[in-house]
Amino acid sequence: xxxPPPGNSIHTTPTGGEGDLTLVGIVRRFGLVTALxxxxxxxxxxxxxxxxxPSGSGKTTLLKVVAGFxxxxxxxxxxxxxxxxxxxxxxxxxxxxxQNYALFPxxxxxxxxxxxxxxRKVAKAEAAKRVDDVLNLVDLGGLxxxxxxxxxxxxxxxxxxARAIVFGPRLLLLDEPFGALDRKLREQMQLEVRRLQQHxxxxxxxxxxxxxxxxxxxxxxxxxxxxxxxxxxxxxEIYRHPVNRFVAGFIGESNLFQARVxxxxxxxxxxxxxFRLPASAPPEGTEVGLLLRPERPRRLANGAAAENSFAxxxxxxxxxxxxxxxxxxxxxxxxxxxxxxxxSSGGSPGKNxxxxxxxxxxxxxxxxxx
Amino acid sequence: xxxxLAFYLVPVGxxxxxxxxxxxxxxxxxALTDGLYVxxxxxxxxxxxxxxxxxxxxGYPVAYFLAAAPAPWPTVGIIFVLLPFWTSILVRTYxxxxxxxxxxxxxxxxxxxxxxxxxxxxxxxxxxxxxxMVHVLLPYMVFPIYAVMxxxxxxxxxxxxxxxxxxxxxFRRVYFPLTLPGVLAGVTLVYILxxxxxxxxxxxxxxxxxxxxxxxxxxxxxxxNWSFAAALSAVLLAATLLVYLVxxxxxxxxxxxx
Numbered sequence: 001x002x003x004p005p006p007g008n009s010i011h012t013t014p015t016g017g018e019g020d021l022t023l024v025g026i027v028r029r030f031g032l033v034t035a036l037x038x039x040x041x042x043x044x045x046x047x048x049x050x051x052x053x054p055s056g057s058g059k060t061t062l063l064k065v066v067a068g069f070x071x072x073x074x075x076x077x078x079x080x081x082x083x084x085x086x087x088x089x090x091x092x093x094x095x096x097x098x099q100n101y102a103l104f105p106x107x108x109x110x111x112x113x114x115x116x117x118x119x120r121k122v123a124k125a126e127a128a129k130r131v132d133d134v135l136n137l138v139d140l141g142g143l144x145x146x147x148x149x150x151x152x153x154x155x156x157x158x159x160x161x162a163r164a165i166v167f168g169p170r171l172l173l174l175d176e177p178f179g180a181l182d183r184k185l186r187e188q189m190q191l192e193v194r195r196l197q198q199h200x201x202x203x204x205x206x207x208x209x210x211x212x213x214x215x216x217x218x219x220x221x222x223x224x225x226x227x228x229x230x231x232x233x234x235x236x237e238i239y240r241h242p243v244n245r246f247v248a249g250f251i252g253e254s255n256l257f258q259a260r261v262x263x264x265x266x267x268x269x270x271x272x273x274x275f276r277l278p279a280s281a282p283p284e285g286t287e288v289g290l291l292l293r294p295e296r297p298r299r300l301a302n303g304a305a306a307e308n309s310f311a312x313x314x315x316x317x318x319x320x321x322x323x324x325x326x327x328x329x330x331x332x333x334x335x336x337x338x339x340x341x342x343x344s345s346g347g348s349p350g351k352n353x354x355x356x357x358x359x360x361x362x363x364x365x366x367x368x369x370x
Numbered sequence: 371x372x373x374x375l376a377f378y379l380v381p382v383g384x385x386x387x388x389x390x391x392x393x394x395x396x397x398x399x400x401a402l403t404d405g406l407y408v409x410x411x412x413x414x415x416x417x418x419x420x421x422x423x424x425x426x427x428x429g430y431p432v433a434y435f436l437a438a439a440p441a442p443w444p445t446v447g448i449i450f451v452l453l454p455f456w457t458s459i460l461v462r463t464y465x466x467x468x469x470x471x472x473x474x475x476x477x478x479x480x481x482x483x484x485x486x487x488x489x490x491x492x493x494x495x496x497x498x499x500x501x502x503m504v505h506v507l508l509p510y511m512v513f514p515i516y517a518v519m520x521x522x523x524x525x526x527x528x529x530x531x532x533x534x535x536x537x538x539x540x541f542r543r544v545y546f547p548l549t550l551p552g553v554l555a556g557v558t559l560v561y562i563l564x565x566x567x568x569x570x571x572x573x574x575x576x577x578x579x580x581x582x583x584x585x586x587x588x589x590x591x592x593x594x595n596w597s598f599a600a601a602l603s604a605v606l607l608a609a610t611l612l613v614y615l616v617x618x619x620x621x622x623x624x625x626x627x628x
Contacts, residue, residue: 067532089528106624147626147627
């Protein structure tokens, strides 16, 4: 383990009062690459907080710092009020569910789950009882004698979860745990994990690159980009009010336009098209990003009006069941994606059909462009 | 299959026929009841056990080094393990004779430095045979273990650590059990090769350490007792198969996951 960098001892003593897990100014560099460029984060007690970011954003390094597999160059990690920055993983009191579950293949499910208890020298009878309880909790009752490879993917996932929570850890870490499951099972497991986490009041830090998963599971989401947390908020806040182009593009489907604010509450796009802006528009001349979620534009019937309306033709139609996704080339020379409910009696436009699309200024959301 | 039949099964069949020459089991009777020959068989199995244990104790850390060290050390290490492997066994055995003899390099160094006053008996005894055999057979232990270690998921080690296991518990409960298939393969290989070893015990044992292969050779070359030699060979073959089955049986429950 690295010795603490000089000056670390006079580092602002973190209070640790606000969260169960508190990260203070975490910096981690690999050679010239800065993987974590100053992370401050507090995970509240009983909360499921998701670290969301693309690969290379630093989320995995952050997880390793919390778990103890990496030591930060600067900053502190606190569990409650206890600094664990330099503690070994074994001494952290953190339960972790790994990406591929990391169940010990040579032990039965029950032995796997008993492992952390055994390492904590829990008496045999007590351990057996707790293993039984947790097996029932994750719906694996009666499967304790199986080997991991004799379980299905979903069952392995539950076993891994059981092993991570059986010793009553202070914090639960989930490292992309649903990646290996097929879609249907994944959705089911996500809800089960969420239910269990809420039922037990576990404080959990969940790392994923899957924005949909993050929106479903989280109390709050921290979006990471290039080693920084660029936005922290509830799923709704993140979806509705992304702070910049990166978050807007990463969360959900979106139409993003680069524009310059002009006079009279309008903005001008690169191609010359003009958009009516929301009421809270920035001063004239500002470069802004305009975010238009695909479900916001309406199809305008003859005579209907909207603050922004454009005619165009449908380029692509994708059926998604209840809704249909259209790519529409608008006449000023740009394309947008829209999602409308499917209408059976010929109400949904076909490919190459001419349509008029409209939306109001308030449907647009302003984001930082750079 | 045809190759196996022509060059293995047929000779073995002929050998077995020869061992019951004239329809009598006298040769077997002698091999299995005469204290002298039973003693040699037991000695052989004991020596093979020593060799296997020493090879395991030396080979396991070497295999771990090869599997875990950062580049370029694994490559360098593999070359060092393979180099003696590619050298003729005769050359290596004579090499050990030069090193271990009464006037050998080791004894002379120790004598001249004043550490000992009389030469250590390193050659023409059990010590010499063990050293020579371990040297020859070590790669057969290292490579199977190395192959298994390479496939051990390091995520499991991290998981054990994260679940609160200290270093030696990680080794005892997770890493070692996961490498057990390699250990078993290495031990089986070395043990079976040891039982039938000839050149090294013949040369380094100096006629004092008689292993069963040496005994068989004596029967053929000195006593021309082909029938008895064949019977001893059959016993050796049976012992080898038995050991293999016993080892497999012994570790079956530990390996059912693999």
